[in-house]
Amino acid sequence: MQAILRTAFPLPAGRARPFTWPWQDRAGxxxxxxxxxxxxxxxxxxxxxxxxxxxxxxxxxxxxxxxxxxxxxxxxxxxxxxxxxxxxxxxxxxxxxxxxxxxxxxxxxxxxxxxxxxxxxxxxxxxxxxxxxxxxxxxxxxxxxxxxxxxxxxxxxxxxxxxxxxxxxxxxxxxxxxxxxxxxxxMQSKTVVWEAVMAAGFLAWLLAWRALPAGWRGRLPVLVMLAPFTVLAAALIEYAWYAAATNLPAERILLANLDVSFGLRPAVWAGVAALAVPLLAGAWRLRQK
Structure with a gap:
């Protein structure tokens, strides 16, 4: 099997690669x-x-x-x-x-x-x-x-x-x-973009986390502050999409993200998911003590 894989997927010269199955660690x-x-x-x-x-x-x-x-x-x-x-x-x-x-x-x-x-x-x-x-x-x-x-x-x-x-x-x-x-x-979702909005919010969180100074990336207060940033980023991306690609009232959709009387909009749910990160981190650290 390893010989077949090496033939089918050659690596740079002199670089051997031991084959492992997905359920094996690096040591096999x-x-x-x-x-x-x-x-x-x-x-x-x-x-x-x-x-x-x-x-x-x-x-x-x-x-x-x-x-x-x-x-x-x-x-x-x-x-x-x-x-x-x-x-x-x-x-x-x-x-x-x-x-x-x-x-x-x-x-x-x-x-x-x-x-x-x-x-x-x-x-x-x-x-x-x-x-x-x-x-x-x-x-x-x-x-x-x-x-x-x-x-x-x-x-x-x-x-x-x-x-x-x-x-x-x-x-x-x-x-x-x-x-x-x-x-x-x-573009595939057209006007039903709730999961695309959440995906954009998650990606914004990932980029914001990488942009933080290395020493800040594990601090719980900083991680908490990334939650409202995620909501805002997701809402603005949703606004930009509706303004550029549809005839729907983008401003009203943007303002609707602040109105929770009819339930949480996708941008807010993205923020809730972002808030789960410091909560998980805090619980994990307490467990480790």
Whole structure:
């Protein structure tokens, strides 16, 4: 098996890579944590496959499966980007060790998303290619996929050693790729953008956390202050979308984010999720004492 993998996926000269299964740690030992995480990562795809097998996806199963896998692709991409903040805030190296597994799984979902789109187009590859060129939201999604593929290809230890300091610069492109993914999500969602708004808020939180001085990133008061920032960022992105891409009253939608009499809007829910981070960190630290 290892020989086949080395032939199919060559690395830079002289850079050997031991093959490990997703449920194994770097030393090749079984890891219960990685096994559970891998099973959870496979669950959405298995669920969609089950719906297909049972004929539960309606008259356009390819389209329905395409949409569902696309949703999970952007969700997993944001979860992957959240691994580093969460691992460092909790000072938990086992979480940090999951980055590669999550990143490669996100890439697999993105590829499956493209395959399902091709299936929706009856696997007419010329039609698929022409649509990607002609339709800007498809172009954006395809560029994001190419970016994920480049990051996945260079995620091995061999490439980390070969690229040296350039590896981190290359993999910092995950954030522009995520921004393209969120934009693709918005364009696909049209006027029903509640989950896209939350995704934009999460991405804003991730970028704000990275912009903090290193010594501030684990401080609970600073993490608490990121919650209102997340609400504001998500609300402003939602406003910009409605103002630029629709004829709906963007100002009224922006102001509605401050009115909770009819329930919490997506931007506020993004802030609630951001507030959960310092609460989790505080509870984790108390537990460690």
């Amino acid at each position: 030992r079984f890891s219960a944590l990685r096994a559970v995480v891998f099973a959870l990562l496979m669950l959405p795809a298995a669920w969609v496959a089950g719906e297909v097998a049972l004929g539960l996806l309606g008259p356009e199963p390819w389209k329905a499966a395409l949409k569902e896998i696309g949703l999970w692709t952007i969700r997993l991409l944001l979860v992957t980007l959240a691994v580093t903040p969460l691992g460092k805030i909790l000072a938990e190296p086992r979480i940090l060790a999951l980055r590669r597994l999550l990143g490669l799984t996100t890439l697999a979902y993105a590829v499956l998303h493209l395959v399902l789109y091709a299936g929706h187009e009856n696997f007419g590859l010329w039609k698929v290619a022409s649509e990607i060129v002609r339709r800007i939201y498809l172009t954006i999604g395809f560029v994001a996929l190419l970016g994920l593929a480049a990051l996945g290809w260079t995620s091995t230890d061999g490439w980390i050693r070969a690229l040296g300091p350039r590896w981190k610069r290359l993999h910092s492109l995950a954030f522009p790729i995520a921004a393209l993914g969120v934009l693709h999500f918005y």
